[in-house]
Amino acid sequence: MDQREKALRRDxxxxxxxxxxxxxxxxxxxxxxxxxxxxxxxxxNRLENLTSLCSSCHEEQTEHNEWQRQEP
Structure with missing residues (x-):
């Protein structure tokens, strides 16, 4: 079982x-x-660094991270 599957099962x-x-x-x-x-x-890829998200929430989170990265 890979880390992705472990995270999904844990969550x-x-x-x-x-x-x-x-x-x-x-x-x-x-x-x-x-x-x-x-x-x-x-x-x-440690399990503690992974969280399960739906595709919509993952897209929102990724956009938020990109926005934060662009701030001075």
Whole structure:
């Protein structure tokens, strides 16, 4: 079982932001600590750094992270 599947199982296939039920078509796993801030793939993919989101919430979170990155 890979880290993605472990995160989805740990989170009981529920979006951790909106609570929506997740399925194969909308389940995404988000890195809490941004990829750009992590040099090690091992650290990046630790289960504690992953959270399950639906595709809509993941898109919102990614846009939010990009907006924060652009601020001076």
């Amino acid at each position: 009981e296939w529920k979006c951790q932001k909106c609570g929506a039920d997740l399925g194969l078509e909308n389940a995404e796993v988000h890195h809490l600590r941004p990829v750009r801030d992590t040099s090690s793939s091992e650290e990046l």
